[in-house]
Amino acid sequence: MRLSRYFMPTLKEDPKEAQIASHRLMLRAGMIQQSSAGIYSWLPLGNRVLKNIERIVREEQDRAGALEILMPTIQPADLWRESGRYDDYGKEMLRIVDRHDRDMLYGPTNEEQVTDIFRSHVNSYKDLPLNLYHIQWKFRDEVRPRFGVMRGREFLMKDAYSFDLDYEGAKIAYNTMFVAYLKTYARLGLQAIPLRADTGPIGGDLSHEFIILADTGESEVFYHKDILNLKTPEGDHTPEELQALVDEWTSYYAAADEMHDADNCGVAEGDLVARRGIEVGHIFHFGEKYSKAMGATVMGPDGKEITVSMGSYGIGVSRLVGGIIEACHDEAGIVWPEEVAPFKVGLINLKSGDEACDAACEDFYAKLQAAGIEVLYDDTSDRAGGKFAKMDLIGVPYQVTIGPRGLKTGVVEFKTRKSGEKEEITPEAALNRLVG
Structure with missing residues (x-):
């Protein structure tokens, strides 16, 4: 969505x-x-x-x-x-x-x-x-x-x-x-x-x-x-x-x-x-x-x-x-338990309108949907702080953030809402965690 x-x-x-x-x-x-x-x-x-x-x-x-x-x-x-x-x-x-x-x-x-x-x-x-x-x-x-x-x-x-x-x-x-x-x-x-x-x-x-x-x-x-x-x-x-x-x-x-x-x-x-x-x-x-x-x-x-x-x-x-x-x-x-959460994943585009960010987010979004993962994709033009605050507020169990800096090194930020732990991992690794 x-x-x-x-x-x-x-x-x-x-x-x-x-x-x-x-x-x-x-x-x-x-x-x-x-x-x-x-x-x-x-x-x-x-x-x-x-x-x-x-x-x-x-x-x-x-x-x-x-x-x-x-x-x-x-x-x-x-x-x-x-x-x-x-x-x-x-x-x-x-x-x-x-x-x-x-x-x-x-x-x-x-x-x-x-x-x-x-x-x-x-x-x-x-x-x-x-x-x-x-x-x-x-x-x-x-x-x-x-x-x-x-x-x-x-x-x-x-x-x-x-x-x-x-x-x-x-x-x-x-x-x-x-x-x-x-x-x-x-x-x-x-x-x-x-x-x-x-x-x-x-x-x-x-x-x-x-x-x-x-x-x-x-x-x-x-x-x-x-x-x-x-x-x-x-x-x-x-x-x-x-x-x-x-x-x-x-x-x-x-x-x-x-x-x-x-x-x-x-x-x-x-x-x-x-x-x-x-x-x-x-x-x-x-x-x-x-x-x-x-x-x-x-x-x-x-x-x-x-x-x-x-x-x-x-x-x-x-x-x-x-x-x-x-x-x-x-x-x-x-902080929703996973089985009752409205969405399993919150996907955050840090720079909507940027060609590379949009393409990477669209690709990740499509793969999640194909795997049957319920995802809320923040494709809005809001500021980054507002996007993070909104995802924390609604409590989706996992957040994947894609931005220009991470794309240059081939990583996304993966956050677990319950623990607050953040990691920089490859898109493939993030997808495997969510699908597995």
Whole structure:
């Protein structure tokens, strides 16, 4: 992509309304624009990151055996009345009346909708286990939306819902998602810590939050120092292996009541670490809370009717954009992990209009594109300092700079954004690093 043809309205100064790093940098990098309180338009750069995160989340859900569907944003209130949540949910639910005077709502979550799908089509134990997920926009009418996409009213979320014959099967589904989440966050370049959590309005008796560490995190969390040394699981796993993995990860804390309470976290004082953290995922097992209320049953192997056991599993896709920035930035701007970066490479032409520089950049640009490397080519007439600052701001993992002086000696400057390390190497060597 040529920067001269790209829409990336960057800002040189920090926006006054931005209170945290991710909000400030997303506005400065031209990733989003506020439409109204807590609601944002995603501009090209931000949308690329959002789609990269969505792709990784989708791939790991598919690997875990979940099946993708797409449920509507607007739901009938009658489904929520069946579960008893319509009146209990509170003012965060945006309630709507359509032209036929039917009560509707903009879905903050989808337990009722997916349970209705299940009960309409599944009636035998032979069709279990089943896990259905979608990636869809949600709306929660926060009383004080703030911090940009970290606490907005409209947000993109992956929510999955499992249906099993009994608690033992539901526990396997829960553990499968637990491990899938560990793999997802690792691919996103994040160290995520699973902590026991309150089930809140979702309900149920088993729940974990997934927290990423960031100095600007919204809450204080406590954990055993050695949990950061655990390796992310790989490959497929038997039910026994899944349970062992969950036991291993959760053995590093034993919160009796509340995960944010240092006195009840069960970790010896010398091993206890207190940090700020950001919630980026939440998983629940809630058994028959919705299936019993809404009549989601199947015929068991003995011919008797069985109420299915359910769980739900959420990942805040749009929230992760902000969360990653909070965990991955420096004074110059964003430092994207490679798999979620909007572009892998920033190509800088130090002297646009110079015949030799233009030719060398065009050749390098064409080779990157032919190799399938996503590249943002700064072919503008801006000054060199402005070009460097812009590439640092938007956080592409690698920068290749081509200028008159380097061309005379046959080298380009290769910069790794995360470390800040710069090297002068041949164009061929730079290309091999990026393609390899």
